[in-house]
Structure formats: structure tokens, C-alpha cells
Amino acid sequence: MKTKKANLWALFWAILALLYFFVPLYGTLDFSLRMQRGKLSLMAYKLVLSDPQFLASFRYSATMGLITIIVSVLIFLPTIYWMYLKVPQARPVVEIITILPFIIPVIVFTFGLIRTFSGPPFQLTVTPFRTDILITIGYVIISMPYMYRAIDVGMRSIDVRGLTEAAQSLGSNWLQILFRVIFPNLRFAILSGALICFATVIGELILGDFLVRPALGPYMVQVGRDSAYQPAAMAMLSWGLTWICLGIIQLFGRGNISRQITGR
Amino acid sequence: MAYLDLIDINKSFSETPVVHDFNLNARQGEFISFLGPSGCGKTTTLRMIAGFELPTSGKINLDNKDLTYTPPNKRNVGMVFQSYALFPNMSVADNIGYGMMVSGKSKAEIKQRVSEMLSLIHMEEFGKRYPSRLSGGQQQRVALARALAIRPHVLLLDEPLSALDAKIRVELRQEIRRIQQQLGITTIYVTHDQEEALSISDRIVVMNEGKIEQIGTSTEIYNFPQTEFVAKFVGQINLLPVVVVNPTEGVVKIGQQVIKAGQFGHLNGNPIRLAVRPEELNHGFIEGANNLYGKVDGISYLGSIVRIRLDIEGHPVSMDVFNERKLAIPSVGDQYQITFPMDACWLI
Numbered sequence: 038m039k040t041k042k043a044n045l046w047a048l049f050w051a052i053l054a055l056l057y058f059f060v061p062l063y064g065t066l067d068f069s070l071r072m073q074r075g076k077l078s079l080m081a082y083k084l085v086l087s088d089p090q091f092l093a094s095f096r097y098s099a100t101m102g103l104i105t106i107i108v109s110v111l112i113f114l115p116t117i118y119w120m121y122l123k124v125p126q127a128r129p130v131v132e133i134i135t136i137l138p139f140i141i142p143v144i145v146f147t148f149g150l151i152r153t154f155s156g157p158p159f160q161l162t163v164t165p166f167r168t169d170i171l172i173t174i175g176y177v178i179i180s181m182p183y184m185y186r187a188i189d190v191g192m193r194s195i196d197v198r199g200l201t202e203a204a205q206s207l208g209s210n211w212l213q214i215l216f217r218v219i220f221p222n223l224r225f226a227i228l229s230g231a232l233i234c235f236a237t238v239i240g241e242l243i244l245g246d247f248l249v250r251p252a253l254g255p256y257m258v259q260v261g262r263d264s265a266y267q268p269a270a271m272a273m274l275s276w277g278l279t280w281i282c283l284g285i286i287q288l289f290g291r292g293n294i295s296r297q298i299t300g301r
Numbered sequence: 302m303a304y305l306d307l308i309d310i311n312k313s314f315s316e317t318p319v320v321h322d323f324n325l326n327a328r329q330g331e332f333i334s335f336l337g338p339s340g341c342g343k344t345t346t347l348r349m350i351a352g353f354e355l356p357t358s359g360k361i362n363l364d365n366k367d368l369t370y371t372p373p374n375k376r377n378v379g380m381v382f383q384s385y386a387l388f389p390n391m392s393v394a395d396n397i398g399y400g401m402m403v404s405g406k407s408k409a410e411i412k413q414r415v416s417e418m419l420s421l422i423h424m425e426e427f428g429k430r431y432p433s434r435l436s437g438g439q440q441q442r443v444a445l446a447r448a449l450a451i452r453p454h455v456l457l458l459d460e461p462l463s464a465l466d467a468k469i470r471v472e473l474r475q476e477i478r479r480i481q482q483q484l485g486i487t488t489i490y491v492t493h494d495q496e497e498a499l500s501i502s503d504r505i506v507v508m509n510e511g512k513i514e515q516i517g518t519s520t521e522i523y524n525f526p527q528t529e530f531v532a533k534f535v536g537q538i539n540l541l542p543v544v545v546v547n548p549t550e551g552v553v554k555i556g557q558q559v560i561k562a563g564q565f566g567h568l569n570g571n572p573i574r575l576a577v578r579p580e581e582l583n584h585g586f587i588e589g590a591n592n593l594y595g596k597v598d599g600i601s602y603l604g605s606i607v608r609i610r611l612d613i614e615g616h617p618v619s620m621d622v623f624n625e626r627k628l629a630i631p632s633v634g635d636q637y638q639i640t641f642p643m644d645a646c647w648l649i
Contacts, residue, residue, distance in 0.1 A: 199386035202353055203444075205373040206380040207400030207451055217403070221390040 062276070069269035081270035085260075091271075094256035098245075101169070101252070102238035105176040106231040109184040112177065114227070117188050118219055121197045135185040138178055143243045150175055151247065168248050175244045180234040187233065191226025195219075232282040240275065303362075304329040304487055305350070305455055310359035312345055312511075319345050320511045323359070330485040332478065334498035337508035338534070343491045346508075347457050350489060352376050363454055379448030383460040385440040387432040393443050394419070394428035400451035418446035421480060438469040445477065449484065456481070456488045462497065470494075474501050495535050499523060507531050529649050532576050539582075539618045541575045543648070553648070556614025560591040561643050573648050579608065581645035582620040590640050593618075597635045611637055 072080040085091055120127055138146070154171055155162040161171040197219070204214045220227075245252025261268040303326035310323040320342040327333050335343035348354040350361060352373030361368045368376060387396050395402075397418050398411040406414075419425045422442040432440055441461055448456060458477070462470040478501040481488050492498050498505050499519040507514045507522060507530070514534075515527045526532035529540070543553035543562075551562045553575060562575060586592050595613035603621075607630060611618045620639055622628060631637055 195389065196384055196386060199382055199384045200388060202351075202373070203380070203382060203386035203388070203447075204399070204403075205353070206351055206376075206378060206457075207403065207447065208374050208377070209403045210374055213403050217399075218388055218390075222388070 065269050065272055069266060069273050072266040081266035082274070085267050085270045085274065090251075090256060091253075091260075094251050094253045095239075097251045098239050098241075098253035099235075101173060101176060102235040104173055105180060105238050106234050108173060109177050109180060109234055110227055110231070113181070113184050113188055114220065114223070115215065117185065117192055118197065118215065121192050122201060131185075135182050138182055143179065144247075146178070147175065147243050147247045150244075162248065165250070168250060172244050172248050172250055172252075175248075176238050176241065179241065179244070180237045183233040183237065184230040187226050187230025188223060191223040194226075195222050228285070232285060236279055236282055239278070303327065304331075304364055305489075306360075306362035307346070307350070308360040308362065310346065310349060310361070311357045312342070312349060312354065313357045318511060320349075320356075323511075323513060325506060325513075325516065327487055327489070329487055332481055332488045332490065332501060332503045334490045334492055334502040334505045335508060336492060336495060336498040336505050336535070337514075338493060341508040342511040343493075343506075343508050344459055347459055347489060347491050350455065351378055351380050351457055377451065377454050379451060379453035379456045381441070381444045381448050381456070381458045381461045383463050385432070385437075385444045385464075387440055387444055387447070389432055391431075392428065393424070393430050393432070393435070396432065396443055397447045397450050399447065404451070414450050418450050421449070421483075422446045422476075437465050438473055441465065441473060442476070445480065449480070449486070454487070456486050458488065458490045460491055460493070462492075462494075470497070477501065499535070507534065509534070526576075529574075529576075532649065537579050537619060537621070539575075539577050539579060540649070541577075541613070541616050541618065543573055543575045545573060551643075551648075555593065555616070558593050558614065560593065560646075562646050562648050575646055576649050577641055577646040579619040579621040580606075581641045582618070582639045583641065584620075584622070584638065585640050586638050587640045590642050591646065592638060592640045594636065594638050597631045597633050597637050599633060600630060609637070611639065613639075 069081050070077040070079070072078060072084075117131075120131060150171060151162065153159075154174075161167045200218050200222070201214055204218045209217065239253055241252065242254035242258060244250075246255040246258070257268065257271055260271065305325075305327040307323055307325040310320055311318065312320040323342075323346055325333070335346060337343050345354060349356050352368075352371060356369060359369075363376075363378075388399065391399065394415045398415045401411045401414060415428065416425075419428055422445060424439065424442060424446075427435065427439065427443075432443065435443065444461070445458075461477070462473055465473065474497055477490075490498070490502065499522070502519060504516060504518055505522050506516050509530045515522060515531045517525070522531060522535055526535065526538075532538045533540070541555050543555050543560075546552040546554050546559065553560060553562055553573070555575065560575070593613050595611040595618065597609060598612045598617065599610040601608040601610070602624070605624055606621045607624045607628065609620045609622065609631065611620060618639070
């Protein structure tokens with residue numbers, strides 16, 4: 038009797054949560070389809086996708102997202118690997134450092150970046166290319182909590198020390214160990230981190246706005262100021278993109294578990 | 302002629318010494334076990350041979366070449382880990398061929414060696430499987446084949462059977478010994494299981510608190526332990542405090558009962574104890590042998606043997622007898638007489 042009552046409450050809260058998430062989403066979808074008076078149409082989507090500025094800003098943000106992923110993996114993978122192997126006691130300190138982007142507001146961090154690196158000797162804002170370097174540094178730091186945690190979880194799921202020593206005793210050097218043994222066993226963890234990293238960069242507003250780069254975030258805000266239906270269409274498109282990313286993580290993540298569960 | 306030579310090896314972590322004055326000469330093709338309780342330094346010593354730890358002082362020579370500071374990937378020393386440490390992303394064949402692949406061997410050579418190794422471990426049909434689809438025993442066989450595929454100078458095994466169940470352990474240890482003898486490879490085997498060490502080793506190094514207590518064959522270690530630790534750690538032992546009556550003839554007293562000990566060791570004023578293994582004791586009285594009287598304190602069935610616990614002059618004594626169907630088992634509280642030959646006991 039008690040269990041039945043508990044089940045009903047669980048169902049009630051589940052339905053409430055679904056309504057909380059899906060009613061606004063449905064509202065946005067419905068609104069994005071009502072650009073033409075009196076009928077449902079994909080006009081807002083057509084306008085968004087045919088706008089050359091949208092494509093340019095999406096291309097820019099996607100490129101920066103990919104660069105951010107590559108730089109993040111190259112920095113965090115060897116660092117976390119080294120930490121696990123040589124200084125595991127440093128983990129609590131590193132964990133605190135990696136959550137700093139959640140604590141420091143992005144606007145404060147962006148001002149700090151501009152003040153520190155725009156003047157000599159760095160002068161990272163004098164050309165678009167240099168500004169792109171600065172914005173990449175910013176994106177890497179903003180997405181650090183996600184990338185760090187994804188790799189950290191992956192490292193915890195494998196016997197890092199055992200695999201390293203086994204590979205060493207078989208004659209591997211450090212690069213061979215990293216790229217033939219450790220990296221392939223972390224590819225799903227890295228993929229998860231990469232997709233979240235990509236989504237973060239795609240939606241990021243403040244860095245792109247203050248460094249005056251043609252990123253998707255500032256473009257979306259601009260469109261939101263000027264028109265009514267296109268922002269709703271863009272919100273739905275970005276929502277769809279996020280779900281595709283999550284789907285890919287789920288798809289590969291499942292394969293990962295079944296392969297690693299008894300492999301250690 | 303020593304093949305693997307460990308000379309005055311010392312190792313400390315921070316200020317804590319873990320291995321002291323370790324000296325060992327291993328001959329080519331010899332199977333040596335490091336036996337001792339947890340924390341005695343056996344794995345640390347093995348890791349120093351592998352190159353994963355550097356000795357604080359001392360030297361490691363392999364075939365007359367100084368190996369002390371050679372990095373692990375340049376030593377050509379195969380290692381098998383307790384946790385198997387198979388690469389989860391590679392198939393069995395790829396795991397076995399990995400060492401050859403990183404050393405730049407040709408595909409044909411790798412394929413041939415992998416096939417040889419699979420046949421050596423009797424797993425010819427498992428080449429394409431992934432480690433997650435193998436049992437623990439099979440994974441450890443693959444780990445052994447992987448370590449052997451690089452044709453190492455020395456094979457190191459760090460408690461390779463600890464994670465397996467008892468039956469598989471017995472089978473696999475015989476398998477390891479068979480392969481080691483077939484290949485004639487110098488092997489160092491770390492274990493805390495005395496039965497394992499006694500059954501497969503040419504020589505055993507018994508370690509305690511970072512020091513070597515005794516090096517010897519299984520017979521020497523079991524039948525002629527040189528220290529109290531070895532006597533207690535390897536097998537069961539009865540240690541009875543005695544009073545020396547006649548040092549020249551080896552006559553001692555346990556309470557009011559007089560017996561004669563074969564080997565007279567340390568009579569330099571230290572407390573003397575009589576050591577005798579439970580299986581050396583028999584029920585009854587034999588004229589001219591050592592005979593003791595006591596009271597039965599308890600009985601334990603251990604399968605093929607029955608352990609009878611006695612109280613002799615206030616001291617506990619265990620006696621092991623084969624569990625035969627017609628065995629007359631005494632009851633707790635019975636008076637009991639035991640006998641053992643003079644040369645079955647010694648003083649420590």
C-alpha cells in the first residue's frame with residue numbers, strides 16, 4: 038500500500054518535471070513556426086539558415102570549438118595522466134582549480150584576459166589572428182571543468198598505473214604508452230568531454246562579444262534584438278544540435294561500458 | 302655463475318626503509334620465489350628489477366651488465382601483474398604482439414610469435430577475443446604470453462594468482478612452471494602463499510621487514526628453517542620454551558618432562574625454545590624416542606588431515622594426523638601421549 042502511494046508521488050513529480058521542461062519548449066517551437074500569419078511554416082528556419090552571417094558565425098564558432106577541443110585534449114590528457122601516475126595527492130588541488138571557471142564570472146574573467154594580454158608584451162588583441170588565440174585560451178578555460186571531469190572519470194575507470202607499467206615493460210616509450218594504450222582506452226571519455234566542450238563554445242556569448250569576433254553567441258543576441266521569430270528557430274536548432282551531441286555520447290558510451298566492464 | 306645479481310640493494314620511501322641489504326644471485330633458468338608477509342619488501346624488490354623503482358643504494362646486474370639505472374622499457378624484462386593489466390582496447394593477439402609491434406618487428410614475425418605463444422598457453426582459438434570476454438585464469442595466461450612474447454631476459458611475476466580462485470590457482474601455477482621449464486627462462490615470482498612458493502620454486506627467498514631471512518630450496522626452507530620467523534611463517538610449527546639440562550648431550554626439560562633435541566643451536570644465554578612440526582608428532586610411546594604427555598584441548602578437521610591440539614605442561618602443541626577412516630580420534634580432555642624422533646626437533 039505504502040509502495041503504491043510512493044509510486045503515485047514519483048509519477049506526479051515526473052510528470053511535473055516533464056511539463057516544466059517541455060511546455061516552454063513546445064511554446065518556443067510553436068512560436069518559431071508562426072512567422073507566416075494564420076498558418077504553420079518553416080519560414081523562420083529558412084531565414085536563419087539562408088542568412089550568410091549565421092553561416093559565417095556558425096562556421097567561426099564551430100572552428101573555434103574544434104580548436105578548443107584539440108588544445109584542451111593536448112593540455113589536459115597528459116596533465117591528468119601525469120597526475121594520476123606521479124602525483125595523485127595533487128588531485129584535490131587540481132579539482133578546485135578546474136571549478137574556478139564556475140566561481141569566477143565570465144565577464145570578470147574576460148576583462149582580466151583583455152587587460153593582461155592586450156598590452157605589451159603579448160598584444161593579443163592587435164590582429165584578428167592574435168585575438169583568436171586569446172579567445173581560444175578563454176574557451177579552453179571556460180570548458181575546462183567539463184573536459185577535466187570527462188577525462189578524470191575515464192582515467193578512474195581504467196588501471197592507469199598497471200597499463201602504463203605493462204606497456205613500459207614491453208618496451209614502450211611515453212608517447213607510445215599515451216597514444217597506443219591510454220588514449221584509445223579513454224576515447225569515449227574524451228569524446229564526451231569534446232562534445233560538451235563544443236556545445237559550450239557554440240553557445241558562448243561574452244568572450245566573442247567583448248573580443249569582437251564573429252561568434253555565434255553574439256550573432257544570436259543580435260538577431261534576438263532585431264527580429265521575433267528567428268531567435269526561436271535558432272533556439273530550437275541549437276536544442277536539436279545538443280540532443281544530437283548527447284545521442285552520440287550515449288551511443289558510444291554504451292559500447293564503452295560493455296567493453297570495459299570486465300576488461301580490467 | 303650468477304645471471305641476475307642483486308648486490309647490497311637498499312630502498313627507502315621518504316625516510317622509511319623498505320628493503321635492507323638485499324643480496325641475491327640467480328642462475329640462468331632458475332625459478333626463484335620471493336616469499337613473505339604483506340609489506341615485507343618483496344614487490345618493491347621485484348619492481349626494482351623491473352625498473353619501476355630505483356634502489357636507494359646497491360646494484361642490479363643482468364648477465365654482467367649494470368641495469369640499475371636503465372629505464373624499464375630498455376631492460377627487456379617481462380612482467381606479469383596481479384591485476385593482469387591487459388590492454389582492454391586490444392584483442393588477445395594484439396596484446397601478445399604489442400611488445401614486438403612497438404619494437405618494430407615485421408607483421409609476419411609478430412603473427413608467427415603470437416601463434417607460438419597462443420599455442421604455448423593452449424589458447425589458439427582465443428586470438429580475436431577481447432580481454433573482457435575472458436575468465437580471470439585466461440586473462441592471466443594471456444598476460445604471461447604477452448610478457449614472454451618479447452623473449453625477455455628475465456620474467457617477473459607479481460602475485461599473479463592472487464586474484465584467482467583456489468582450483469584455478471593450483472592449475473595455473475603448474476602451467477607457469479611448465480612454461481618456465483620449457484623456455485628455460487630465469488624467473489622471479491612474488492607470492493605470500495607458502496604452498497605456491499614451495500611447490501614451484503627452485504629456490505625461495507623468505508623476506509621479513511625488508512630483510513632476507515633465508516634463501517634455500519623448498520626442503521631447506523621447510524625442514525631446516527634458520528630463523529624463528531621462517532619456522533613460523535612457512536608451515537605450522539610448535540615452539541615450546543625449554544630449560545637446558547645438559548648442553549653437550551642436548552638434553553632439555555619441558556616442565557617436568559625431559560627430552561633430547563637433535564640440533565643444538567643457540568645456547569648463548571638467550572631463551573631457548575624447542576621447535577617441532579605438527580606432522581612429526583605421533584600418538585603413542587616409543588622407547589628411546591622423545592615422549593611427552595598432555596591433555597587434548599581441541600580437534601580440527603582440515604580435510605585430509607586432522608589437527609589435534611594438546612596442552613603439554615601449560616603450552617599449546619598441535620599434532621597433525623592423516624584423516625584415515627579407522628583413525629581413533631581422542632576426545633577433548635583425554636590424557637594423550639605423543640612421541641617424536643630426536644632429529645625431528647631442534648632448538649632456536
